[in-house]
Amino acid sequence: MSLKMDDPDVYQAIQSEVIREKYTLNMIASENYASPAVIEAQANVLTNKYAEGYPGRRYYGGCEYADIVEELAIDRAKKLFGAEYVNVQPHSGSQANMAVYFSFLKPGDTILGMDLSHGGHLSHGSRVSFSGSFFDSVAYGLEQGSQIIDFTQVSDLAKKHRPKIIIAGASAYPRTIDFEKFQDIASSVDAYLMADIAHIAGLVAADLHPSPVGVADFITSTTHKTLRGPRGGLVLAKEQYGAKLDKGVFPGIQGGPLMQIIAGKAVAFAEALKPEFRAYQQQVINNARALAEGLTASGFELVTGGTDNHLLLIDLTSRGISGAEAEIALGRAGIVVNKNVIPFDKKGPKVTSGLRLGSPALTTRGMKEKEMKVIADLVGKVLEKPSDEKNIEKVKGIVLELCRTFPIYEHLEQKEGWQPHIVVS
């Protein structure tokens, strides 16, 4: 009567993932380590329940406890973000964006979002996504020199194309986003403004990044990045849009909500309302800065020269190594990052000239500025000699030591009869 007995194959793969997460340095800017409480809230009988509809108005019987869970999640999210309306049902960040478009746009309408190659997200109008396929999408980007958002271009494109909606938000942008400026432009062309805070939601919740709540018409987010909750999505809005958004999420683009994930969201929002969460987010920012300084000292060039938030982009152009090669070399040393295109990248998305690094997960482990300097140095050592196996082994030893000094998920590791092995790809 346990996963270990019933399905050893899946059990082993999950245990291997536990080991991987414990004994590697996770520097993927969009990831984090959810708390044991958040993980527990997602692994239970709520997965059995159909609860189409909303608390108090469901299409199924037996929803009394599902209602409690969803109401807790909604109330806590309202408090956390100071929002009038919240929908906690979107299965992911992309679904949250789809729900907004479905509620307020018609196929063929024009949308204006940030170029994927400049740091935007697939769901902001990329051709390979539903957002660029169902809508006529136009993209703004960054200024060539400063590498910050080109508001003159945003404004010019808005005037020229008269989009129905403007999307502010990014997946790989290391600087503060000025939502007020976006709102001024949106108002001037009578467009809706959607702020997608998927990456920075934790910083926004902690008042460490200007909030788009009360500024933008719609705010969408994930719950699993800096916010450190379960994998999922979220929509916030002014009350006036609530009825349409409710219908847009269900039955518009989804069926039954994932009640076990909504339970995880409720737990995560309560955690984010605690003072420790603000301290954590402040440390996330401090650590990203320390990492940026360390990398700069090791001779790396950073997009925009640094960071205001939880992530940074290394420009590898002058280092004679691609993002793809760098990702593999660092991975062998137990430092997990992702290759990323940089603004005006001459290489494609499968190769890239950049790396995206973030501090949220390492900060959850309890690491501080001192460790960031050590890690910046390790990144430098690996990328100096990416095919020197001896060197990589040495770095891997230091990585393992750091992981042991700053443990995570101690309770999830099965110690008996189980040999941890880290697969080196």
Ligand SMILES: *Cc1c(COP(=O)(O)O)cnc(C)c1O
């Ligand atoms: C991560 C991200 C999303 C999408 O999240 P998924 O849950 O992977 O669908 C949407 N927008 C932005 C800006 C993101 O960074």
